[in-house]
Amino acid sequence: DAGVTQSPTHLIKTRGQQVTLRCSPKSGHDTVSWYQQALGQGPQFIFQYYEEEERQRGNFPDRFSGHQFPNYSSELNVNALLLGDSALYLCASSSAGLNEQFFGPGTRLTVL
Amino acid sequence: AQSVTQPDIHITVSEGASLELRCNYSYGATPYLFWYVQSPGQGLQLLLKYFSGDTLVQGIKGFEAEFKRSQSSFNLRKPSVHWSDAAEYFCAVVGAAGNKLTFGGGTRVLVKP
Numbered sequence: 001d002a003g004v005t006q007s008p009t010h011l012i013k014t015r016g017q018q019v020t021l022r023c024s025p026k027s028g029h030d031t032v033s034w035y036q037q038a039l040g041q042g043p044q045f046i047f048q049y050y051e052e053e054e055r056q057r058g059n060f061p062d063r064f065s066g067h068q069f070p071n072y073s074s075e076l077n078v079n080a081l082l083l084g085d086s087a088l089y090l091c092a093s094s095s096a097g098l099n100e101q102f103f104g105p106g107t108r109l110t111v112l
Numbered sequence: 113a114q115s116v117t118q119p120d121i122h123i124t125v126s127e128g129a130s131l132e133l134r135c136n137y138s139y140g141a142t143p144y145l146f147w148y149v150q151s152p153g154q155g156l157q158l159l160l161k162y163f164s165g166d167t168l169v170q171g172i173k174g175f176e177a178e179f180k181r182s183q184s185s186f187n188l189r190k191p192s193v194h195w196s197d198a199a200e201y202f203c204a205v206v207g208a209a210g211n212k213l214t215f216g217g218g219t220r221v222l223v224k225p
Contacts, residue, residue: 004155033212042116042202042215043156056212090155092213099144099163099206101213103156 002027004093004104012110013081021076021107025093031055032074033101034066037088049074050096078109086111114139114207118216125193126224133188133219135203144206145186146213147177151199159201162186173197198223 005024013019025032031050035043045058049068063079072093078085088108092101115138125131137143144163148156160171167179177188186203203216 035213042204042217043213045212045214048212058212092156099211100146100158100161102158103148105155108153 004091004102006089006091006104006107008107009105010108010110012112014112015081015083017081017111018077018079019081019109021078021089021091021109022073023076023091023093023104024073025091026102029093029095029102030072031094031096032068032072033092033094034074034076035090035092036060037090037106039087043090046076081111083111085109114143114205114214116203116205116214116216118201118203118219120219121217122220122222124222124224127195128192131188131190131193131197131221133201133203133221135186135188135216136184137186137203137205138184139205139207141207142181145177145179146204146206147171147175147186147188148202148204148215149173149199150202150218156202159188193221193223195223195225197221 007022033048034046037043047057048055052068065077068074088106090106091104094101117136146161147159159175162169162179200218200220202218204213
């Protein structure tokens with residue numbers, strides 16, 4: 001059973017560009033959450049998707065958007081990249097109604 | 113709003129010594145509590161969780177944690193650390209089923225030979 005997978009592993013972009021990160025949940029999971037982890041900090045919740053809808057959102061601007069597909073995989077899109085968007089982006093999956101979230105290895109985004 | 117505080121940013125411990133990491137949470141009702149470990153450049157691995165019942169919970173890799181409602185704490189312990197335990201440890205809380213995880217700032221553990 002493959003756990004949560006994320007792609008790409010690393011990404012380098014320049015300010016103003018747009019980026020798309022991808023996540024495939026653990027088999028049997030239907031809920032995907034995204035977190036941003038800046039260097040030296042704990043992860044911060046961005047948003048959560050269930051049944052292809054954004055169910056809950058953290059304190060992130062509208063430049064951050066997402067999508068969930070019928071197979072439960074998910075994308076995180078960030079527009080108009082800023083230097084401060086440089087971080088490790090973590091995807092976590094879970095089953096609806098259950099609290100245990102399983103994390104992927106993350107995508108390291110560097111904005112120059 | 114729920115919050116988590118990990119008072120110790122860094123802890124250095126000798127191999128074979130005991131380890132205790134502190135975690136304090138703020139939440140109005142009984143929270144769901146977690147400890148995760150993160151090795152450099154890696155994702156998060158769940159060590160243990162507390163939902164209800166016995167306040168002393170056992171996890172993987174020889175870790176345990178104790179929930180103390182009166183102190184709003186969920187401290188992580190290991191009797192004898194191994195060099196492979198060097199990592200960053202995060203305490204987290206979920207306020208209701210399926211909701212977001214709120215993390216503390218983490219504690220980096222260094223293990224001396």
